[in-house]
Amino acid sequence: MDFSQEEENNNVSLTKFESMLKTNNVLFFDSSEFENIIHHYLNQGKVALAKKAIKLGLQQHPSSVSLKLFKVEIFVFENELGKANSLLNELYILEPSNEEIYIQKANIFSKENKHEEAIDVLKRALSLAEDTADLYSLIGMEYLFLDQFDKARDSFMECLDSNPEDYASLYNIIYCFDFLDKNSEAIEYLNTYLDKNPYCEVAWHQLGRQYYELKDYEKALNAYDFAIISDDTFVGAYIEKGKVLEKLNLYNEAIENYSITLSLEDPTSFALLRIASCHEKLGNDDLALHYYYKTVHEDPLLDKGWIAITKFCCKQENYEKALHYINKAINIDGENVIYWNYYAKINHKLNFLEEAERGYKQVLELEHYELESWLIRSDLLSELGEVESAALNLIQAQDFFPENAEIEFRLAGLYFQLLETEKATYHFRNAMRFDAEHIIILEELFPEIYKSTAVKNLLKKKQ
Template sequence: MNAMDNDFLFDEESEDAVRRYEQSVNDRRMPYFDVEELEAIADYYLSYGQTKESSKVIELGLKLHPNNTALQRKRAKVYLLSGEAQKAYQIVERNFPLDDAESLMLKGEALMQLHRTKEASLIFQHLIRLPDIDIESTYLDIAYIYIASGDYSSALSYLEQGVAIDNKSLDLLQETAICCEQLQKIEKAIDYYQRMISIDPYFTEAWYNLGLVYFGQAAYEKALDAFDFVTIIDDKDAGGWLQKGNTFFHLNQYNEALTCYSQCEKLTVYEGILYVFMGECLEKMEKYDEAKIYYNKSLEINNQDVEGWIGLGICALETEDYETAATHFQKALDIEPNNSEALVYLAETQINTNKSEEALMSYRKSLVLEPNQPETWLSMGNVYVDLGLYEQAVVTYQRALSQDDSLENIYLFLAIAEYKSGHISSAMEFLDKARESNPEANMLFLELCPEATSLLEDHQK
C-alpha cells in the first residue's frame, strides 16, 4: 500500500511521519515515534476510513508510550468509528476525569451508540457547563452525535443554545438551518440562512441552500434570486448554474434554463442528466429534433438512462410517430419496469393506435405504482367513456376528483358519465358545478348527450 498516493493535507512533519511509518511496515522494522507523530499517523488513516490500520498505529503507540492519555483517547475514537461502543465507553470511563471536555464528548457519543440516551444527555449537559469550552465546536459536536442517531430535535436544541451564545458562528447557524429543514421548520430555516447572509453576504453556500429551500417550496422567483447571487459571487459554481437552470425551467423560461445548463456543462461533468435537462427544455419549446440530439447524447453516455428513453419517446409521441414512441417507452420499461411515468406515456401511444384495452392496462399498472395521479385517472376515465363503459368512467372520474378538484372539466366529464349511466340527478348536479367554471358546459354536454336537450331545459327552469 502506498497511502501517500492520496492527497494528504496534513503538514510536512505529519507527511514525513506517515512515510516513515509505511516504510517501516514494508521493511518489517519499527523505529521510534513520539506521541504527536503517532496521533498524526492514526488521524491520517482515519481520514481515509482505514480504521484497522489506524488501530494498529495506536496499538504500536501504546507499546511505545504505555497508558498515554492522548493515545487512549484516540483508541476510544477508533472503537466508536468501528461500531465498538462498549469498548470505547470502558476506555473513557476507566481513564479520564469528569472535567475533561474531549473525553466527556467521547463518553456521551459511546452512550448514544449504546442507546443509553438519558445518560448521554446528562453527560452533554455537564459538558456544556464546563468553563472555557469552545462554544462552536462543543455544541456542533454534540449536535452531530444526535444527528448521527437521527434525533434532529435534540440536535436542534443544542444548536440553538449554541447560537444563543455565539450568534455570529456561520457553522452553528448553518447546521441549525439544516436541522430545521429536516424537521420541516422551513420558515425558521430560511431565517437562519438569511442571518448567515447578513453576516457574510458573499457566503455562497448560504445563498445556495436558501435557494434550495425556496425551490422545495415552489417559491421559484425567490429561489432564482438566491441562485443568482451564487453565480454572481462565483461564476464558476457549477451547482449554482445547474439549480438556476432548474429554477428557470420551472418558471417555463426554457431559453434561460438552456443558457444556465450550457454554462454548467462548461464547468463540470454531470454525466447524462444535464443533457436530459437540456433535451427537456427543447422539448417544451417544441424543438423536437434538437431535443432528440440531447436525449441521444445522454444515452451515448449511459444507454440505461431511463429519462433519456422517455424523452425520446415524448418527442416521437408529439410528432405522431406512435410506433417509435412505443418502442422508446418500452425500452424505458425494460430497464425500469415500475416506472409509472413511462407507463402513462405508453398508454397515450396505445390510445392513439386504437389499442384501448392495452392503454387501460398500462394506466392501471401506473396507478398501482403511484395512485396519486389525478390526470391519469381522468385520462383513464376518458378511455372508459370512449368504450361506452360509463359506470367504470364514473368511478375513475371520482378518483380523479378526490385527488384534484381543480382538474379542467372534471365536473363536466362526471356529468356526462353519470348521465350515460342513467344517474340523471347526479348528472345535473355535476353539470351545475361545471357551469360555475365553464360557461359553455351546457353546450359541450349536449354535444355528447343531444338526447338530454329537453331534460336540461326542464332542469334550468
C-alpha cells in the same frame, strides 16, 4: 511550524511507518506522530492499518490517553460498546477533564439510541472545552435524531456563531427551518447572516431556495445572482437560477444557465434533462431530442430521462420510436413499474395487444395495483379471446377494489360469454346495486349481451 512543513512531516512519518510494516524493523515514533498516522488512516477508511498503528503506538507509549481514545473509537466503530465503555471509565479516572472522553461516551449513547443521555454528556463537556463549536454541532445532531428541530437549529446556530464559515452548520440550520415550514424565519436569519458575511455564496444560494419555495421568483433570481457574483463557479446557483427562469417561462435564459454548468464540471443528467425540456417548450424539437438522448446516455439509470424522451416521442405521435426507447429503458431496469406502464400504453396505441397485455400484467406483478391496470388488462384479454383469464384477472382485482361496478359489469359480460348464467346474473345484480349508471360498460364492451333477452329480463325485474 507552518502548515506546509507540518504536512511534510506527516508524510515523512507515514512513509517511515509503512516502511516499518514492510520490513518488520521496529522504529520509534513519538505519540503525536502516532496520532497523526492513526488519524490519517481513519480518514482514509483504512481501519486495519489504524488498528496496527494504535497497537504499536501503545506498545511505545502505554500511558498515552490520546492513543487509548483512538482505541475507544475503533471499539465503537466495530460495535464493541462494552469494551469501549470499560476503557473510557479507566480514562475518566486518569483525566476527568478531557473533553474527548465525554465525546466518545456520548458517541456510545448515540449508538445505543440513548440520545437524551448523549446530549447530557455533551453539555457537561461544554464547560471543559475551549472551542465549543464541534460540541454544539454534535448536540445539534443528537437533537435531529430526536426530531427536536427547534433545539437542533439553536445548537447549529451556536456553531455558526463560533465559526461563520461552518457551512455544514448553515445547511443544518436551514434544514431545520425547512422541516418546521418556517420559510420567512429562515429568510430573516439568512439576511442577518449575510449582513455580516455579504460574499457567502452558500447563504445567497439558500436564500434563493427560500424565496423559490414562497414563489417569490424575482427575489430568488436576485439571490442566485449574488451567489454567482460571490463565486462564479458555483454550479448549484446556476442550476437553481435555471429552475426559476423556467418558472418565469424564460426558457432561453434558463438554457444559458444550465449550459454554463456543463462547462464548469462534467455534464450532469439533471442539467441535460432541463435543457431538453426547455428546448421542447420552445418548439426546438430536434434540439430537445438531442439533449434527451444525451441525458439517457449520461445516466442510463435515470428514469426521468427515459420517461421524458418516451413522452416526447408520444407527444409527436411517433409511437414506434417511443417503444424503442422504453424497450431500452426496460432492458436496463426491468423492475421499474413506470417503464412497464408506458410499455403497455404504447403497445396498446400501436394495437399490439399481446404486448400491451404483457405490459399490464408486469405492472400488476410489480404490485402497482391501480384500477385502470386491472380493467384494461381484462379488456385486452377479452379482446384476445382469453375470456376465462380476463374473468380471473377481475376476480383478483376485487381483493383491492371491492364493490366496484366497473369490475362487476365486466364480470357479468364475461360470464354471459362463458354461458355461466348463474355467475353472470350474480355479478350483474351486484353491479346494478353498486352503480347502475355504469351499465354503459356492458353496452360498449358486450353489445350483443346487452341486447340479449337475459339482460332485458334482469333489467325488467330491477324496475
